[in-house]
Amino acid sequence: MDIPRKPMIRGAKRDRGRDPVKDSVPYMLQVAARLQTAKFMASMPGNDVHPAESYVLHELWKTAPLSQTELCERLDIGNATVGQTVRRLERNGFVKRGRIDDDRRRVMVRLTDKGDAARETFAYATAALIAEMDAVLGAKEAQRLLISLKKLAAHFRSGMSESDQGET
Numbered sequence: 352m353d354i355p356r357k358p359m360i361r362g363a364k365r366d367r368g369r370d371p372v373k374d375s376v377p378y379m380l381q382v383a384a385r386l387q388t389a390k391f392m393a394s395m396p397g398n399d400v401h402p403a404e405s406y407v408l409h410e411l412w413k414t415a416p417l418s419q420t421e422l423c424e425r426l427d428i429g430n431a432t433v434g435q436t437v438r439r440l441e442r443n444g445f446v447k448r449g450r451i452d453d454d455r456r457r458v459m460v461r462l463t464d465k466g467d468a469a470r471e472t473f474a475y476a477t478a479a480l481i482a483e484m485d486a487v488l489g490a491k492e493a494q495r496l497l498i499s500l501k502k503l504a505a506h507f508r509s510g511m512s513e514s515d516q517g518e519t
Contacts, residue, residue, distance in 0.1 A: 387480065394476045398469070399443065405473050407436050408445060408462070412470050416459035427504075445469065 372378055391402050400408070410425050411417060417425070422433045437460055440446045445466035448458050485493050 387484075390483075391476060391480055394479060395472055398472065400440075400445070400469070400473070403432075404436050404440050404445075405477070407433070407440060407460075408466060408469065408473060409477075411446065411460065411462050411466065416461040418457055418459055422460065427508075440466070 388402050391405075392399075406426055407422060410422055419430065419433050419437060422437070423430050426433065437446060437448065441448060444463055446460050447463055448460055451457055451459055488496060
Protein backbone atom coordinates (compact mmCIF):
# COMPACT_ATOMS: atom_id res chain seq x y z
CA MET A 352 0.00 0.00 0.00
CA ASP A 353 1.34 3.40 -0.99
CA ILE A 354 1.55 6.05 1.69
CA PRO A 355 0.24 9.34 0.34
CA ARG A 356 2.65 12.22 0.37
CA LYS A 357 1.86 15.11 2.63
CA PRO A 358 0.13 17.82 0.69
CA MET A 359 2.25 20.88 0.12
CA ILE A 360 0.82 24.15 1.35
CA ARG A 361 -0.34 26.03 -1.70
CA GLY A 362 2.15 28.67 -2.74
CA ALA A 363 4.85 27.30 -0.44
CA LYS A 364 8.12 26.37 -2.10
CA ARG A 365 10.15 23.42 -0.99
CA ASP A 366 12.90 25.21 0.82
CA ARG A 367 14.61 23.39 3.64
CA GLY A 368 15.57 26.64 5.36
CA ARG A 369 12.06 28.05 5.24
CA ASP A 370 9.16 27.14 7.48
CA PRO A 371 6.00 27.17 5.31
CA VAL A 372 3.81 27.89 8.35
CA LYS A 373 5.88 30.51 10.16
CA ASP A 374 6.70 32.25 6.87
CA SER A 375 3.02 32.50 5.94
CA VAL A 376 0.67 35.47 5.91
CA PRO A 377 -1.79 33.96 8.44
CA TYR A 378 0.96 33.23 10.97
CA MET A 379 2.59 36.65 10.60
CA LEU A 380 -0.82 38.39 10.90
CA GLN A 381 -1.27 36.69 14.27
CA VAL A 382 2.23 37.63 15.42
CA ALA A 383 1.85 41.26 14.30
CA ALA A 384 -1.57 41.52 15.97
CA ARG A 385 -0.24 40.12 19.25
CA LEU A 386 2.77 42.44 19.26
CA GLN A 387 0.83 45.57 18.32
CA THR A 388 -1.67 44.75 21.09
CA ALA A 389 1.17 44.53 23.62
CA LYS A 390 2.66 47.80 22.32
CA PHE A 391 -0.72 49.56 22.52
CA MET A 392 -1.35 48.39 26.07
CA ALA A 393 2.18 49.28 27.20
CA SER A 394 1.69 52.83 25.91
CA MET A 395 -1.01 53.35 28.55
CA PRO A 396 0.42 52.07 31.85
CA GLY A 397 -2.19 51.46 34.53
CA ASN A 398 -4.94 51.25 31.95
CA ASP A 399 -6.05 47.68 31.38
CA VAL A 400 -8.18 48.34 28.29
CA HIS A 401 -7.47 45.93 25.46
CA PRO A 402 -7.48 47.28 21.88
CA ALA A 403 -10.74 45.44 21.16
CA GLU A 404 -12.31 47.35 24.05
CA SER A 405 -10.87 50.62 22.78
CA TYR A 406 -12.64 50.05 19.45
CA VAL A 407 -15.97 49.87 21.30
CA LEU A 408 -15.08 53.07 23.15
CA HIS A 409 -14.09 54.68 19.85
CA GLU A 410 -17.53 53.97 18.39
CA LEU A 411 -19.21 55.35 21.50
CA TRP A 412 -17.05 58.49 21.36
CA LYS A 413 -18.28 59.04 17.80
CA THR A 414 -21.96 58.32 18.56
CA ALA A 415 -23.44 57.48 21.92
CA PRO A 416 -25.51 55.82 23.07
CA LEU A 417 -25.46 52.76 20.83
CA SER A 418 -27.19 49.40 21.11
CA GLN A 419 -25.14 46.23 21.23
CA THR A 420 -26.49 45.37 17.75
CA GLU A 421 -25.27 48.70 16.40
CA LEU A 422 -21.84 48.07 17.92
CA CYS A 423 -21.75 44.63 16.25
CA GLU A 424 -22.54 46.16 12.87
CA ARG A 425 -20.07 49.02 13.20
CA LEU A 426 -17.21 46.80 14.40
CA ASP A 427 -17.97 43.77 12.21
CA ILE A 428 -17.84 41.37 15.17
CA GLY A 429 -20.28 38.96 16.74
CA ASN A 430 -22.89 39.66 19.37
CA ALA A 431 -21.30 37.42 22.02
CA THR A 432 -17.93 39.13 21.58
CA VAL A 433 -19.44 42.60 21.84
CA GLY A 434 -21.42 41.46 24.89
CA GLN A 435 -18.29 40.21 26.67
CA THR A 436 -16.38 43.36 25.73
CA VAL A 437 -19.15 45.65 26.99
CA ARG A 438 -19.35 43.64 30.24
CA ARG A 439 -15.59 44.15 30.82
CA LEU A 440 -15.85 47.86 30.05
CA GLU A 441 -18.85 48.15 32.37
CA ARG A 442 -17.06 46.24 35.15
CA ASN A 443 -14.09 48.64 34.78
CA GLY A 444 -16.34 51.70 34.87
CA PHE A 445 -15.97 52.92 31.26
CA VAL A 446 -19.56 52.29 30.12
CA LYS A 447 -22.97 51.58 31.52
CA ARG A 448 -25.90 49.77 29.99
CA GLY A 449 -29.52 50.72 30.38
CA ARG A 450 -32.90 50.28 28.80
CA ILE A 451 -34.59 53.15 27.00
CA ASP A 452 -38.06 54.34 27.95
CA ASP A 453 -39.48 54.08 24.40
CA ASP A 454 -38.57 50.39 24.04
CA ARG A 455 -37.80 48.56 27.29
CA ARG A 456 -36.47 45.57 25.29
CA ARG A 457 -33.64 47.62 23.82
CA VAL A 458 -30.45 47.98 25.84
CA MET A 459 -28.23 50.97 25.08
CA VAL A 460 -24.56 51.34 25.92
CA ARG A 461 -23.44 54.74 27.19
CA LEU A 462 -20.11 56.19 28.24
CA THR A 463 -19.54 56.98 31.88
CA ASP A 464 -17.54 60.02 32.97
CA LYS A 465 -14.49 57.71 33.20
CA GLY A 466 -15.11 56.44 29.66
CA ASP A 467 -15.51 59.94 28.31
CA ALA A 468 -12.37 61.12 30.14
CA ALA A 469 -10.30 58.31 28.60
CA ARG A 470 -10.87 59.62 25.07
CA GLU A 471 -7.73 61.78 24.86
CA THR A 472 -5.42 59.06 26.25
CA PHE A 473 -6.72 56.49 23.79
CA ALA A 474 -6.67 58.91 20.88
CA TYR A 475 -3.01 59.70 21.60
CA ALA A 476 -2.04 56.01 21.98
CA THR A 477 -3.88 55.08 18.78
CA ALA A 478 -2.36 57.95 16.81
CA ALA A 479 1.11 57.04 18.08
CA LEU A 480 0.68 53.40 17.04
CA ILE A 481 -0.59 54.37 13.58
CA ALA A 482 2.30 56.84 13.16
CA GLU A 483 4.81 54.17 14.19
CA MET A 484 3.40 51.69 11.68
CA ASP A 485 3.44 54.35 8.96
CA ALA A 486 7.06 55.19 9.83
CA VAL A 487 8.10 51.54 9.60
CA LEU A 488 6.17 50.76 6.42
CA GLY A 489 5.98 54.14 4.74
CA ALA A 490 2.65 55.68 3.79
CA LYS A 491 2.30 53.88 0.45
CA GLU A 492 3.15 50.43 1.81
CA ALA A 493 0.85 50.99 4.81
CA GLN A 494 -1.98 51.91 2.42
CA ARG A 495 -1.29 48.82 0.25
CA LEU A 496 -1.30 46.63 3.37
CA LEU A 497 -4.61 48.12 4.49
CA ILE A 498 -6.15 47.50 1.08
CA SER A 499 -4.85 43.91 1.12
CA LEU A 500 -6.21 43.28 4.62
CA LYS A 501 -9.63 44.66 3.63
CA LYS A 502 -9.57 42.43 0.55
CA LEU A 503 -8.78 39.37 2.69
CA ALA A 504 -11.51 40.25 5.18
CA ALA A 505 -14.07 40.65 2.39
CA HIS A 506 -12.99 37.33 0.86
CA PHE A 507 -13.33 35.41 4.12
CA ARG A 508 -16.61 37.15 4.99
CA SER A 509 -18.26 36.49 1.60
CA GLY A 510 -20.43 33.44 1.38
CA MET A 511 -20.24 32.74 5.10
CA SER A 512 -23.13 32.84 7.51
CA GLU A 513 -22.67 34.93 10.64
CA SER A 514 -22.31 31.78 12.75
CA ASP A 515 -19.61 30.45 10.40
CA GLN A 516 -17.65 33.71 10.73
CA GLY A 517 -17.01 32.97 14.37
CA GLU A 518 -17.00 35.22 17.36
CA THR A 519 -13.96 37.39 16.84
